[in-house]
Amino acid sequence: MRIAWLTPLSAKTGISKYSLSAALAVSQLVGVDVWTTPREDDLPTSLPVRDLSDSSEAADLSGYDHIVYNLGNNPTMHADIFDVYVRNPGVVILHDKTMAHFMRVYYTVRHSDPRRYRDLLTYYCGAEVGARAYRQILGLEGQMGDVPLLEPCLWNAVGVVVHSPDALVLIDRYPGLVPVTSIDLPFYLPTNSTEPSAHRASLGINSNDVLVVSHGRIGESKRIDQTVRALSLLPVAARERVQFVIVGGAHPAAVERVLSQARALGLGDHVRITGFLPEAELHAWLRAADIFINLRFPSTESGSGSLVEQLAYPAPIVVSDIGFYATFPQDTLVRTPPADEGEAIAEALASLVLDEDLRSRVGEKTYAYAAARFDPALYAERLVSFLGEVGLNRERLHKVDSLGAGLREVESRGVSEAVSIGIERLQSMEEAT
Amino acid sequence: MNNRMDDISREAIERRLLDRYVNTVDDNARAAFVGTGGRASLRATLASKALGMWPRIKAIPVVGAVAYRAFTRLRRSGG
Numbered sequence: 001m002r003i004a005w006l007t008p009l010s011a012k013t014g015i016s017k018y019s020l021s022a023a024l025a026v027s028q029l030v031g032v033d034v035w036t037t038p039r040e041d042d043l044p045t046s047l048p049v050r051d052l053s054d055s056s057e058a059a060d061l062s063g064y065d066h067i068v069y070n071l072g073n074n075p076t077m078h079a080d081i082f083d084v085y086v087r088n089p090g091v092v093i094l095h096d097k098t099m100a101h102f103m104r105v106y107y108t109v110r111h112s113d114p115r116r117y118r119d120l121l122t123y124y125c126g127a128e129v130g131a132r133a134y135r136q137i138l139g140l141e142g143q144m145g146d147v148p149l150l151e152p153c154l155w156n157a158v159g160v161v162v163h164s165p166d167a168l169v170l171i172d173r174y175p176g177l178v179p180v181t182s183i184d185l186p187f188y189l190p191t192n193s194t195e196p197s198a199h200r201a202s203l204g205i206n207s208n209d210v211l212v213v214s215h216g217r218i219g220e221s222k223r224i225d226q227t228v229r230a231l232s233l234l235p236v237a238a239r240e241r242v243q244f245v246i247v248g249g250a251h252p253a254a255v256e257r258v259l260s261q262a263r264a265l266g267l268g269d270h271v272r273i274t275g276f277l278p279e280a281e282l283h284a285w286l287r288a289a290d291i292f293i294n295l296r297f298p299s300t301e302s303g304s305g306s307l308v309e310q311l312a313y314p315a316p317i318v319v320s321d322i323g324f325y326a327t328f329p330q331d332t333l334v335r336t337p338p339a340d341e342g343e344a345i346a347e348a349l350a351s352l353v354l355d356e357d358l359r360s361r362v363g364e365k366t367y368a369y370a371a372a373r374f375d376p377a378l379y380a381e382r383l384v385s386f387l388g389e390v391g392l393n394r395e396r397l398h399k400v401d402s403l404g405a406g407l408r409e410v411e412s413r414g415v416s417e418a419v420s421i422g423i424e425r426l427q428s429m430e431e432a433t
Numbered sequence: 434m435n436n437r438m439d440d441i442s443r444e445a446i447e448r449r450l451l452d453r454y455v456n457t458v459d460d461n462a463r464a465a466f467v468g469t470g471g472r473a474s475l476r477a478t479l480a481s482k483a484l485g486m487w488p489r490i491k492a493i494p495v496v497g498a499v500a501y502r503a504f505t506r507l508r509r510s511g512g
Contacts, residue, residue, distance in 0.1 A: 173448060177445045400446055
């Protein structure tokens with residue numbers, strides 16, 4: 001079996017790490033070529049890499065048994081992959097539970113085609129949503145609302161993979177006709193990561209400090225404001241020992257907002273934001289962490305790359321009890337109510353900060369659970385098995401999809417009727433055999 | 434897994450066919466099918482062209498400033 005694995009490799013998106021880790025694991029079982037648009041900050045890989053932007057090479061995709069598309073809500077990283085997807089059916093790995101931002105930018109900016117964007121929204125979500133979105137992109141008032149718009153990632157999919165069971169209902173649009181599955185993201189560890197203890201001091205962390213780390217790009221759903229508020233609610237003995245470090249970048253205004261909130265709460269010396277860091281430095285912080293914070297509300301990711309990254313280290317993790325996070329056993333991740341404004345986070349943090357034994361117990365238990373669940377070899381086994389299922393389903397999906405090819409010649413008002421006639425013909429052929 | 438259709442709902446097949454139709458036909462056929470043709474379609478086409486030309490329009494010093502003021506007024510009036 002040979003697979004074309006379409007993915008970004010840029011270090012600026014977490015999807016690259018997991019996609020690469022997955023591709024490496026899968027390559028132990030079947031042949032894998034990575035197809036990407038080369039960027040300056042691409043992660044290194046020992047797998048063969050082909051240039052997606054080279055149109056002369058694109059024709060070679062026909063020689064693969066499966067084309068696998070890694071799609072996410074970042075147009076900068078995934079528009080080139082989506083361009084190929086609309087021309088070639090394949091297996092879609094969907095990394096986000098919403099593609100609203102991607103679709104808006106893809107159609108209105110990349111293809112300068114707001115009309116198509118509005119019409120697709122109208123078709124999938126109704127006339128009202130289509131009209132609202134249209135006014136929004138023209139710069140007039142209105143918001144599109146909470147529409148995930150995953151459907152355009154499904155019509156040319158021959159199989160769909162997500163990373164948490166709660167995302168399955170969002171993508172099972174053709175039940176029984178297009179196979180879908182949920183497979184946990186695999187661990188990703190950089191090969192050049194460093195030892196923890198030697199680096200705590202160089203990171204500016206004293207031996208008595210309790211280092212609380214949150215990482216990834218700062219966005220509102222990560223609830224950094226609520227975390228800083230929670231720190232201010234800690235008992236004095238805990239508050240004085242905490243160093244909260246956010247390892248990741250953000251818009252300068254967001255950084256300033258967090259830092260000024262910390263200063264206003266008397267936590268100016270206890271909160272730091274590093275900005276975007278290279279992999280080795282990021283993992284130096286993760287290795288040094290005593291506690292991780294990984295909150296999310298609302299939950300928009302299919303899985304959580306940053307959580308899987310933290311799970312590779314034996315520190316306890318305080319999370320929101322929602323989506324992917326809620327799939328863990330009760331005694332592993334330390335859960336807090338998703339909409340908590342700081343009180344429950346503070347309660348969870350206080351006991352962990354003050355009790356080193358508790359940190360070790362919870363951290364080790366979570367680590368052992370995660371090591372079994374997110375083993376890359378397990379991911380590879382499940383994905384290859386799923387691709388086998390997709391292969392077996394291909395013939396009957398082809399029967400349906402080829403029926404649809406003739407619809408393009410039908411007048412628009414007769415399309416629904418032509419579909420009905422086509423399905424009846426298909427079913428009568430089935431009965432005759 | 435078998436290759437028969439018995440265990441697949443009519444609704445699933447219908448949805449697949451219509452989704453593929455909407456995503457692969459030309460713009461006019463799509464607009465007619467989803468009911469956004471006619472005047473709405475004309476406005477959309479003009480807006481689409483304006484969006485595409487906007488970088489060139491605003492690059493012209495005097496014309497760009499006038500167009501920008503007109504566009505801002507239009508936005509404020511909600512038109």
